Amino acid sequence: MEYLGHTQTATYMTGPRMNAMQTFHLPSTATMHSTFKSFDTYPAPSPMRRSLTTLPWRPSTYYQTAKVNPAQALTRSMPDPLSAKTQLSELDAIKVPPVFAASRNALYTRYTPNDWSASNQGNYLTSDRVRSNAERLRLETLRLCRETDDKTRRTQTDVGKRLGERLGDITFWKTELLQETDNMINEIGALGEAKRVLEKALQESENPLHIAQECLYHREKRQAIDLVHDNPERQLITEVDVIKRCQERMRNTIDKANVQLSIDRAVQHELERDSDDKFIAQTLDENCHRLRNSSRGIAYHNNVHYLDNTVSVPETWARFSNDNLQRSLSERASSKHMRAEIESVLNACSNEIWNQWNNVNLSLNERIQETTDARNKLQTHLSKVLQEIFDMEKNIEFLKKSIQDKQAPMQVAQTRLDIRLRRPNVELCRDPVQHRLVEEVSEITDTVEALQEKLRYAENSLQHLLRTKAALESDLAVKNNSLFIDREKCLAQRKTLPMSPRVFNLVNYD
Numbered sequence: 393m394e395y396l397g398h399t400q401t402a403t404y405m406t407g408p409r410m411n412a413m414q415t416f417h418l419p420s421t422a423t424m425h426s427t428f429k430s431f432d433t434y435p436a437p438s439p440m441r442r443s444l445t446t447l448p449w450r451p452s453t454y455y456q457t458a459k460v461n462p463a464q465a466l467t468r469s470m471p472d473p474l475s476a477k478t479q480l481s482e483l484d485a486i487k488v489p490p491v492f493a494a495s496r497n498a499l500y501t502r503y504t505p506n507d508w509s510a511s512n513q514g515n516y517l518t519s520d521r522v523r524s525n526a527e528r529l530r531l532e533t534l535r536l537c538r539e540t541d542d543k544t545r546r547t548q549t550d551v552g553k554r555l556g557e558r559l560g561d562i563t564f565w566k567t568e569l570l571q572e573t574d575n576m577i578n579e580i581g582a583l584g585e586a587k588r589v590l591e592k593a594l595q596e597s598e599n600p601l602h603i604a605q606e607c608l609y610h611r612e613k614r615q616a617i618d619l620v621h622d623n624p625e626r627q628l629i630t631e632v633d634v635i636k637r638c639q640e641r642m643r644n645t646i647d648k649a650n651v652q653l654s655i656d657r658a659v660q661h662e663l664e665r666d667s668d669d670k671f672i673a674q675t676l677d678e679n680c681h682r683l684r685n686s687s688r689g690i691a692y693h694n695n696v697h698y699l700d701n702t703v704s705v706p707e708t709w710a711r712f713s714n715d716n717l718q719r720s721l722s723e724r725a726s727s728k729h730m731r732a733e734i735e736s737v738l739n740a741c742s743n744e745i746w747n748q749w750n751n752v753n754l755s756l757n758e759r760i761q762e763t764t765d766a767r768n769k770l771q772t773h774l775s776k777v778l779q780e781i782f783d784m785e786k787n788i789e790f791l792k793k794s795i796q797d798k799q800a801p802m803q804v805a806q807t808r809l810d811i812r813l814r815r816p817n818v819e820l821c822r823d824p825v826q827h828r829l830v831e832e833v834s835e836i837t838d839t840v841e842a843l844q845e846k847l848r849y850a851e852n853s854l855q856h857l858l859r860t861k862a863a864l865e866s867d868l869a870v871k872n873n874s875l876f877i878d879r880e881k882c883l884a885q886r887k888t889l890p891m892s893p894r895v896f897n898l899v900n901y902d
Contacts, residue, residue: 548685555681562674565717569667572720573660579727580656586734587649593738594642599890600745601635604628604752610881617867618763618874624755624882631748638741645730645737652723652730659723666716742891749889756886760878767871774864777857784854791847798840805832 608628612619683690704712809829815821 552681555677559674559677559681561713562670562677565713566667566670566674568717569663569720572717572724573663575724576656576660576663576720579724580653583649583653583656583727583731586731587646587653590642590646590649590734590738593741594639594646596891597635597639597642597741597745600749601632601639603885603890604631604635607752607882607886608632610877613877614870614874616870618870622759624752624759624878627748627752627755631745631752634744634748638744641737641741645734649730649734652727655723656727659720662716663720666713670713745891746889749886753883753886756878756883760875760883763871763875763878767868767875770864770868770871774861774868777861777864781854781857781861784850784857788847788850788854791843791850795840795843795847798836798843802833802836802840805829805836809833 608625611625611628614620809826812826812829813820
């Protein structure tokens with residue numbers, strides 16, 4: 393039998409069991425009595441306590457079984473260090489020494505080694521960060537001083553360079569202004585002549601427009617189904633649109649030429665005014681360009697940089713001067729481009745009007761051919777319909793005669809049935825003769841009904857044929873009218889283009 397708290401593998405090392413029948417005699421060595429004890433009388437933390445015996449290699453202080461408190465949740469991994477129920481004095485019935493108890497309680501009231509290491513690491517990191525920031529600030533200060541000195545020298549050098557560049561620009565522009573003025577006068581004369589030729593071409597473009605509109609009016613006189621939006625009509629509408637679009641392009645080009653002429657005159661005035669301003673600006677900039685750090689006459693002018701009576705900045709001044717020269721060159725180039733555009737518009741309009749004129753003539757010829765073929769086919773179908781009408785009339789007469797021929801057999805069969813009704817008594821027998829007579833009457837009746845139905849169909853078909861004949865005849869008249877309009881009214885006046893081609897060759901460009 394084992395004691396509570398003992399393992400089976402260690403029962404032979406427990407303390408002596410008190411038995412009256414057996415006694416143990418231990419050596420009476422003073423060392424043994426003073427050093428070792430048979431029982432574990434020193435308390436240990438309850439979580440580490442496992443045995444009541446004393447083992448040489450396993451101190452009993454850390455292996456005493458813990459005291460279980462049923463009122464505490466089993467899910468808690470560590471007891472509350474401030475709870476009175478977990479004090480070391482309650483581990484067992486033996487009194488705990490005061491010093492040991494105080495040292496054990498300190499585990500729950502002071503810092504841990506991890507806290508100590510974390511504090512040291514925090515101090516190290518703070519020191520490194522502060523020293524790094526200070527070193528970076530010193531390096532940035534040194535770099536900033538050097539950069540400001542270099543920047544000042546570069547700025548003064550750049551200002552002198554820009555003054556020299558502007559003086560060169562002013563000199564160049566003064567030379568170019570007079571030459572641009574002469575060139576602009578010559579360009580104005582050439583542009584005026586090109587505009588006159590374009591105005592003459594605009595007037596002559598009214599002739600083909602009038603013919604195209606007249607053809608559309610004639611084709612509106614087509615009748616019935618031939619009043620369709622066919623290809624010739626689409627081409628005529630396209631021709632009207634092409635001519636009107638060309639006229640609009642010519643008008644727009646003339647308007648642009650007038651605007652260009654007014655702009656050229658305005659540019660000439662700007663060039664003359666700019667040349668006077670450049671002379672004064674050149675004198676003042678030469679004085680500024682000669683000034684150095686060692687020059688006489690330099691002095692402090694307090695708050696002069698706060699005074700701003702300028703109307704532009706260096707960039708806008710350079711842009712203004714450059715734009716005057718570039719505007720002259722640009723407008724002169726635009727004037728040449730305008731003359732080239734006038735020539736291009738004349739050639740393009742001539743080609744478009746001529747090509748569309750040919751497209752309309754081709755579409756009219758194709759439509760005439762299609763209408764002629766349709767008229768010939770209508771005549772063929774009309775002759776076939778007339779023949780079918782004749783045949784259908786004969787078929788109707790044949791059906792009527794066939795129906796009339798069925799009257800005598802029907803009378804015979806019904807008379808036989810009527811006579812057999814007079815048979816006396818049991819002789820009124822439904823014999824095979826009676827059955828056959830009834831079938832005969834039914835067959836004749838069905839035959840007559842089928843013939844009458846065919847007669848109705850034939851009469852309806854005859855009516856359809858007659859209506860088709862009338863429609864074909866009407867359509868033939870419509871086709872003849874359309875042929876007359878397309879062939880005599882439209883193509884007759886579209887043999888030649890009513891527009892002089894010499895108009896497009898009157899401009900002699902440089």
